Amino acid sequence: MAGLLAGAMNAIAGGGSFVTFPALVFVGLPPVIANATSTVALLPGTIASSWAYRKGIGGIGGLPMRVLLPVTLVGGLIGALLLLYTPSHTFDAVIPWLVLLATLVFAGGRELVQGLSGRVKIGKAPVLIAQFLISIYGGYFGGAVGLMMLAVWCLLDTAPLHAMAPARTVLVSTANGMAALCFVLAGAVRWPEMLAMLFSAVAGGYLGARGAGHLPPKVVRGCVIVLCAAVTVYFFRR
Numbered sequence: 740m741a742g743l744l745a746g747a748m749n750a751i752a753g754g755g756s757f758v759t760f761p762a763l764v765f766v767g768l769p770p771v772i773a774n775a776t777s778t779v780a781l782l783p784g785t786i787a788s789s790w791a792y793r794k795g796i797g798g799i800g801g802l803p804m805r806v807l808l809p810v811t812l813v814g815g816l817i818g819a820l821l822l823l824y825t826p827s828h829t830f831d832a833v834i835p836w837l838v839l840l841a842t843l844v845f846a847g848g849r850e851l852v853q854g855l856s857g858r859v860k861i862g863k864a865p866v867l868i869a870q871f872l873i874s875i876y877g878g879y880f881g882g883a884v885g886l887m888m889l890a891v892w893c894l895l896d897t898a899p900l901h902a903m904a905p906a907r908t909v910l911v912s913t914a915n916g917m918a919a920l921c922f923v924l925a926g927a928v929r930w931p932e933m934l935a936m937l938f939s940a941v942a943g944g945y946l947g948a949r950g951a952g953h954l955p956p957k958v959v960r961g962c963v964i965v966l967c968a969a970v971t972v973y974f975f976r977r
Contacts (some may be wrong), residue, residue, distance in 0.1 A: 838967075
């Protein structure tokens with residue numbers, strides 16, 4: 740059920756990891772294992788989105804994909820390794836703050852991105868450094884990482900947000916894909932739970948895409964924000 744809902748959320752408004760991660764923790768998986776399992780389970784959906792966007796993939800503000808991809812790949816690798824080497828009790832203490840950060844970005848990220856677009860300008864080097872740091876976060880936890888990338892890119896590129904969607908999807912998939920590979924090789928994935936979520940997330944993504952046009956976007960986003968806030972409260976109380 741969690742995978743089905745997460746897949747539908749990712750197809751409509753994003754935020755699917757706010758369902759899969761806490762659901763896995765709730766059924767008893769250690770947080771590090773739950774995070775790794777959730778990342779692997781949701782990866783096929785982002786890869787499918789990347790394939791759908793393949794004709795529109797391009798660079799950002801003069802930074803070509805041949806530069807952005809390796810930076811994102813290395814960042815995702817470092818983030819994944821940091822997670823694998825983080826003691827469980829330390830990750831337990833960090834989780835609530837990561838979830839809170841992701842919730843705030845998800846709740847206000849679009850307005851922030853729109854506010855920054857075309858109004859503030861910085862150079863390519865700071866954007867590339869920020870992309871590297873965001874990719875580390877993506878490999879480590881990843882909530883709302885796509886919105887974080889867009890917010891930074893808007894400081895360099897004045898292109899419409901929808902034009903950046905292909906690059907965002909591909910680079911999020913890159914960071915998540917590298918992290919997922921590390922988690923699999925490290926044996927940090929619980930396969931029964933992962934496979935159940937993977938197939939249900941694919942089904943949820945299909946159903947969500949089919950039903951997206953029949954749901955008011957503001958209502959859907961509002962429901963996701965309420966869910967994110969509830970998850971945040973749960974982890975702080977936990």
